[in-house]
Amino acid sequence: MRISNISVVGLGKLGLCLANVLASKGFSVIGVDTDASKINQVNRGISPIFEPGLETLLQAHRARLSATVDYNQAIHNSDATFVVVPTPSEPSGGFSLGYVEQAMGKIGEALREKPGYHLIVLTSTVMPGSMEHLAPLLEERSSKVCGRDFGLCYNPEFIALGNVVRGLLRPDFVLIGESDERAGQELAQIQSYVCENDPPIERMNFVNAEIAKISVNSFVTMKMSYANTLAEICENVVGADVDQITTAIGKDKRIGSAYLKGALGYGGPCFPRDNIAFASFAKGVGAQGDLALMTHQINERQVKRITRIFVKENLHPPMKVGVLGLTYKPGTNVTEASQALMLARQLASEGFEIFVYDPALTNDSFRTDELRFKPTAEACIEATDVCIVATPWEAFKKINSSVFSDKFVIDCWRILNDDAIRNSSRYFPLGKSFNKKIPAVLA
Template identity: 45%
Template sequence: MVILPKISVVGLGKLGSPLLACAAAKGFSTVGYDVNDQVSANIRKGESPVLEPGLQSLMSANRSRIKVADNYQTVVRETSVTFITVPTPSNANGRFSVEMVLQAVRALGKSLVKKNSYHLVVVVSTVLPGDMRQNILVELEQASSKKCGKDFGLCYNPAFIALGNVIHDLLNPDFVLIGESDQRAGKELADFYEVFCDNKPNLLRMNWVNAELAKIAINTYVTTKISFANMLAEMSEVLPNADVEVVTKALANDRRINPAYFRGALGYGGPCFPRDNLALGALAKELGLQANIAEATDQINRRQAFRVIKRIEPYLKKQTKVLILGMSYKPKTNVIESSQSIDIVNELLELNALVEVYDPLALEAAKQKLGHRVLYANSLEQGVRKADIIILATPDQTFLQLMGFKFKSETKKVLLDCWRLLDEKRLDKSIQYLALGRGRTVRKPA
């Protein structure tokens, strides 16, 4: 019988709490720790601290293997592997701040002083090339008075997850990136993943700096694909009879081009993607280099909300009621951070439009951000009935219901479908349908 190590997770937010619950579900005894007492109290009660599909049931089913500590000594004493999943917010210059990671490793280090056995520290929080060696290692060795590679191991193990799909993504990664201080540390982490994953991913073991660069490179490469598709979408909109969907699907037939994240629609948003290009740019600058592709990707992304406004501007009159469907940065999450919808709302308010918003999950988060500046629809139907213009901003399957709606209206409503989610033929005839990424239809010559 394999004896599983006891593991701890420090920072129990959108990434840390699913990681804790998944490890418990895989049979690991787990200890979580968070500086936020409310987060700890929720998990102690068996309640998920964040909204993430499947997390609540996973936590409830595995409560017996989830303990929440109220100090770092317990974390270090009761477990042999600690994953750090605390925030690394962006600085004014675009770099990721590792301040909270350093606070965590300082506290871990102080508790390690009294520990006689080996401990593995795994940084999952996103950091930039050089941070592991220059900052995190130094802090941990100083605080613990111990030697990395001998008394403890230190790995960088960034996560590749999408909110709304975190549990699946954690348990079924395409690959696992392990930046290791030494063989033993990397092997222990690789052994953990052999048990943890549902699939059999490639375990890519390398030194810290290569893992650090690979993480930021993967994220920025994906955003480059998105901005590239959006560039094609912009062109398609002014080319008669063009349709970006047809074009990107054609490209995706080429073995060299993967279809994932390759659709011309709205731009990217959320807590990770928008800041990654800025961080890569900041790193390049420090290195005396230029990250032109990252800069262009970011620039294209920043103009996507204007593109939407330009498309509906001809229909905007004084006091036009505009309904935005989807406020989160993507479906299946309530996170509205850097959401394109927020940018669209701000642009519309500048133009004195009357804005109402609807989202199946993120209405509360939107209220906190936008307050009294907009109206909030209680249901999809209620919002749509009152609107003159409807902007479908996220490809949430809930909005497919629009195809069953009937309207009794004297004036035609305009619907801009940013994701080409709906079938125009199945919409009520009183709606004028527009799609992002498609040019106007011009008949063939007779």
């Protein structure tokens, strides 16, 4: 392979993991970031972000990874550059290209003085049509020709926080949008070398790769909203159980069991916004993205589904509520668009006193006046009248069941498996007909 030195621009949640995975596979990696404190930490072998497996990789492969704020140094000492900078959502629903343009501009300027072919790979999620705009920008800044002096690829990732390292090493497939044959071929070689599961590599033009990227999350969230709709139906039908239904229908190959768990809604930095972007893109080209919009609307209703249980069961302030789990999923400390956090805040706004516990958060890392952190799950439950298991952290399965006695328990993910809890008339597993002795929650 021609490429042995790689630069990674943007050492955030995705970029730092990518840089470390590349270093772990033997590439010499130079990271670039505008945040000098991040650079400092990485160069001292400290991970500035929380992601399982990252710190270990960083420690093990430090010799092959360095970081700098200097684009010239990074570009001149590498043969390929991955760009993983933020693409925040805009009011229209699309993604801003601002940071990407800044980074590409600097890469272009650095390339001006660099002899030989260079491969540029954009990993950040962008709106369809963006790549066609970036090729001329790079040509203008570098005074070089795309497809001859440098190659440009779009190579988005489909990873989930908490599982980023594994997701990079073992993806279901690799998606490549390419400016030309050589660029795509070189990137495919890197990915084949890095991935441990020999994934299929789908190569295509820019726009098809761009549409494919936002389609994946839109489709996956549609399955989640479908399962949540089924769960809501089951809560209102005596004898119904969403798990039995999704386990059965997931066996149908046309449906599949992944992401078909009826529970709380989805959250995080990607799922909600990718769906809105999909609908906005469809509208922009004169098509109808109703399915994506409806998926999003269903997701927006999920917190209300829980607060209706409170109304129905006559649970009201000054009762105290414990929320177990605030992150948008287990294995991460990210709370962006977290349904658990939205639920906690909604109940706080209704006058409930809210106590929280999350294995990845403390009052110091998550400053808030409306939520009171407890040091353990047990302490959180003991302090409250109603307890909500909002994020399915494994540790919650091991909570001593005696602390739940005399509490109302809303188990959004049905992870508590102690019979004493399950048989209690105060136990509400989402997605199951609420205890026959208690009238079903009506819409």
